[in-house]
Amino acid sequence: MPSLRPGGLLARRYRLIDRIGAGGMSVIWRAHDEVLDRVVALKVLAASLAADARFRSLVRQEARAAGALVHPHVTAVHDYGEDVDPDGTVTAFVVMELLSGEVLESRLTQGPLRWDHAVRVCAEVSEALAAAHRLGIVHRDVTPANIMLTALGAKVLDFGIATHIGAPDEDEEGDTFGTPAYVAPERLDGTPAQPATDVYALGVLLYETVTGRVPYPADTWDDLAEALAVPEPPPTDGMPAEVAAICLRCLDRDPLRRPTAYQVADVLRGLSAEPAGPRRRGRVVVLTAGAVLLAAGALLAGTFLRPHTTPEATGPSTGAPATTPAPIHSPPPPPQVARTEVPATASVPTVREAMATLGHILDAGLASGDITADAGHDLRTLVSNLENNLATGGVSDLPAQVRSLHVKVGDRKREGSISAAYATELGAALDRLAIAT
CATH class of the missing domain: 1.20.1440 (de novo design (two linked rop proteins))
Incomplete structure (x- = not known):
């Protein structure tokens, strides 16, 4: 289409600069917003799909879901638009912040991450999902392909198949959305969308980033059903014990037994603050001086500001029975939030x-x-x-x-x-x- 080339203008506002990525459903362009004078990323739906009102609806749904989230680890969505050419061709697009970094999927082709790096990345993804769940949004496609590693941390991408908690988890033809190896068992039975399914995907993500492989390899839904027929949990050889424990909690076949995304973030943040070497001697945590200084900042909210309840417990009503995941740990919060002074010698x-x-x-x-x-x-x-x-x-x-x-x-x-x-x-x-x- 004439408008989809360098120099082309979409919606009389976005001047295309160059293509920076492409996938099966869309092409990503770098563009200049001539109204606000800033460079943005445009996710343009493939022309063959933009003609289908259903796929345009998916794009609008992504924009609404991600646009409602303002979080450091969620890609900011600025706008949604549709442009109609003189011949009637529709161009649908989402305007997003322009990120600089590496897609996690690409990084994993070089091998697994160091365990403490994997824990930090997954903690940031957990925080992003916890924020989405507070707004009643389930992502449904948490995979390395939808996570960008940037200088300021991980960013969750692509809310294209996100939906609201309690919504049907199948499309109109009864097919299941998502990437098979990351799909929770209950989704194969058409269970309504729930935060626990994202937490299962978090478990898969954590397992893969640490080990370099997914716990239950599957390219198709039949592959997944066959893999999940094995009752034993996946092996955790080579994983630190604490990481393996939270990972297996996320991968529990029973969604009611999984922790919330907020709880996962809390645990992983605690683990990421520990040094990368030997972490414990008996019951005493051994920290280097540098790790203590980092922990003073990174654990400030988790230790001194931990709330009495998890955010998901106060989310929107879905009409379904409320579920309470088994707690991981529940240390009593102090009655007052006390300011923690950082020593003058702190790094x-x-x-x-x-x-x-x-x-x-x-x-x-x-x-x-x-x-x-x-x-x-x-x-x-x-x-x-x-x-x-x-x-x-x-x-x-x-x-x-x-x-x-x-x-x-x-x-x-x-x-x-x-x-x-x-x-x-x-x-x-x-x-x-x-x-x-």
Whole structure:
């Protein structure tokens, strides 16, 4: 089509620059948004599929699902559009943030990740899915092909087959969506969409990133049914014991016994803060001095701000009986959120570490109700914009940007949208971000 070439204009707004990727259903273009003067990524549905209203509906569904999420580990969606050429040809597209990095699937062709790197990546994916589940969204296609490794962490891509909790988990012809090796057993029976199916895929992802193979190899639905007929769990040789334990919990055949995505993130964040060498002697955790300093920031929200309940428990009603996954651990939270002072001799955090700590505090505050939903959305948008600018090297005045966030936190505190304790913690996290390297 004339509009789909370098220099072409879609929707009288997006000037195409070059093609940067392609898949079975779409082509990804780098484009310039001439209204907001920024470079974006355009996911353009293949012409043969855009003519089908059903596939255009999938694209709109992706835009709505991902557009509702503002999270550091979810690719930001800016817009959805349809362009009609004079001959009646429809071009459907989603406008997304332009990412720089490597798709996890491509990285795994070189072999498995080091276990602590795999744990960190999967923790970030877990946090992204927990945020989606809080909004009642199930991704349904969590695979290495849909995860981008960027300088600021993992980003979950492609909500093209996402749906709402409780929705039918089959298409109109009765077929199952997704990639067979990552599909939970209950989905083969047409069970309505539920967060537990994403958690199963998380288990597959964790297993593959650590071992280099999926637990139940399957290219077709028949392959998957045959693999799942074996009752024994997959071997975990070579996996650290703690990683194997949470992985097998995610892969439990019974969705009611799986942890929530929030719980998985909590456990994996704790593991990723441990040193990569021998981790335990008896019951005493052995940490290097550097790991202690990193843990002070990375575990701030997980240790001091852990909520009494998991966020999924307060999600939208689906009309289905509520389920409570078996707890992994339930340490009692302290009655007060106390600010943790960082010693003057502490190492300067990286931007990634500082942003992760900030995200943890926002998550914990939203879960506990100390940060209202509108304030959380407002702050997440500002943090996400800052993160995107940092990833593309577009912010040279980081301290000034952080000061503006300080002002926003202060305003929200005065209006009662953020508790005093969480405003203090956010302020400390912003102070660390201002000096991050």
